[in-house]
Amino acid sequence: MTDDAVETRRTAPATLHDVAREAGVSLATASRSLNGSTRKVNEEYRQRVLAAAAKLDYSPNLSAQAVARGTTTTVALLVADIADPYFSQMAAGVVREADRERLIVTMAATERDTERELDLVRTLRGQRPRVMILAASRREGDPNNDALEAELRAFESNGGRVAFVSSATGAFRAVQLDNRAGAEALARELIGLGYRRFAAVTGAEGIRTADERLAGFRAGLEAGGGTFDRIVRAAFTRDGGYEGMAQLIEQGLDGIELVFAGNDVMAVGAMSAIRDAGLTPGTDVAVAGFDDIPTVRDVTPPLTTVRIPLEEVGRRALRLALDEVGAVDDSPVHTEVVLRESTPRRR
């Protein structure tokens, strides 16, 4: 429409200078009144400044403050895929905690490309964020790993804080997700339910999360006398789960009782593949996942999984980065097996 008709004349935003002039005080006094510095300022002046600011609709320029103060109020968050519930739940936690600390979150998506990830870290470093949280999953032996580490080291030596969400990241602070132990506990429980013959549909080898979960699950199986008949690798996404499962079915399920998916979105995809093949998940073949994203309560049958408190993980990642070492809970996040109907007791 005639947007221009409505548009008011473009004017520069009011500066602190304007406010000071309007209030008839110095720049210094205006600054002190509006941000509560250590110095006291006469109540009458303060009121005048506040009134002037309100009148001029003053909004402090955060970039200028950052430059002057030498520190920002920004948190940078890197995830693999914003639309994936695993990451979006975590992001919600980060944003919530950041909000409590009056910090602003800038968010970027690596789209599972380590090249992009490195680029993003470089760009985001220019923001001079107080904290950088990396939740995109690590890949073992990736050629960009060293460059990334160097970049993050540089960031840290400039006073920035880094926090990973992952398991065992040698060099940096990390919210530890005990994928291994969780998967192992899950396997034991499933053995306890009578399952013996398993398959896995999981992400590519090298994705650390996938590897750890698989290793943990395998350890649990071996302890209980179960076996992996088959392992299918596919994208670490819902569609990957679907395709992996479809492949598995096509090759013949012969005897496989339960499919362990590398994460919940894969499990959900796998269940749809099972159904599309004319079988019934839980009945014809059991399914288990990992993460306990919200939707797994709503699929049919509800999915057995390992619960990770994703929101809390996000919040803890920020705390871990902000707080002094030692002053913060850096124990591994508590994971818990949640048995649901997708893995009924056998016999």
Place this chain on the structure above:
Amino acid sequence: MTDDAVETRRTAPATLHDVAREAGVSLATASRSLNGSTRKVNEEYRQRVLAAAAKLDYSPNLSAQAVARGTTTTVALLVADIADPYFSQMAAGVVREADRERLIVTMAATERDTERELDLVRTLRGQRPRVMILAASRREGDPNNDALEAELRAFESNGGRVAFVSSATGAFRAVQLDNRAGAEALARELIGLGYRRFAAVTGAEGIRTADERLAGFRAGLEAGGGTFDRIVRAAFTRDGGYEGMAQLIEQGLDGIELVFAGNDVMAVGAMSAIRDAGLTPGTDVAVAGFDDIPTVRDVTPPLTTVRIPLEEVGRRALRLALDEVGAVDDSPVHTEVVLRESTPRRR
């Protein structure tokens, strides 16, 4: 652990000044070499600067650039709830498009509180973002609406761009979601499938999205001879859907053939409530939603809904804000009824 042992000595990040000195050129030349200004600079000098920058691991301070240039490379995005797939899909679209434009996205969540929303807009304005995208849902007659509009107007008159995601927002640019038409089309289709007696489980009155969808659906029903037997209001979330549906069932479904949920997450919750009551969605009572979030393909039975290309909506919101009026597609987003098995043909 002994984090401190590893931690390198904290040093200030290299400044452009440092780079210039290292390269033995002036500040101006360094600046010109690193950002490609209009001015040409001697190739040899340029190389020297680039080398120095690399050596010192220089990363330009974005805040300082913003102050000096008087313009940022930031996009601010406001959503109701980051963990809700409706918003996270949209956010993914915004982030992707922003990335193409080499813009950085800062994200905040209103948590469906208009007071918070207003606060956030105020804070984010301090960032002087190029664009502000508001995707949190509008509430009719909310006391904060005027203040919000004023705030956004001020932002615009300072040269900022605002884009809403919504339907018919009088004053600002908006990606139009035709909730009304979509819901009406859905209702017609359902009538066509033989349904006559409906209930709705939707968000509180006043949430514009909920209202429009309900109104549209009702219009469709009336045109086709169907009726709303009951309308239940609940939170506009998965749990709201569950509770609303539970309530409906408790009161007695008597004769209701299909439940229209205000959005997909509610529909998914409603389906679980149906199941938990010992009934089968699709068979005992049909369910339809709105949005076509990814998970509705994976619930059982798959959900009938109205498809909104959420990712595209996010991308378009950014384009709408960035591009000149007229140079951009501002037609309503295409919505489409997707019939699935949650609404089988009757009889």
Place this chain on the structure above:
DNA sequence: CCGTAGTGAGATAGCGCTTTCCCGAATCGT
């Protein structure tokens, strides 16, 4: 040969803030 453009590096004036530093006035102790 000289005046005039053109070229491109460097000096410098900001950008919108914060935070010393300086200083007059008020307060206090003795």
Place this chain on the structure above:
DNA sequence: ACGATTCGGGAAAGCGCTATCTCACTACGG
């Protein structure tokens, strides 16, 4: 009553950049 302290406002020096302005130097036409 008087020097010693606070106290608190204002001037001004930055913060890390960009962009304008200056100016030495080259090239060239007449």
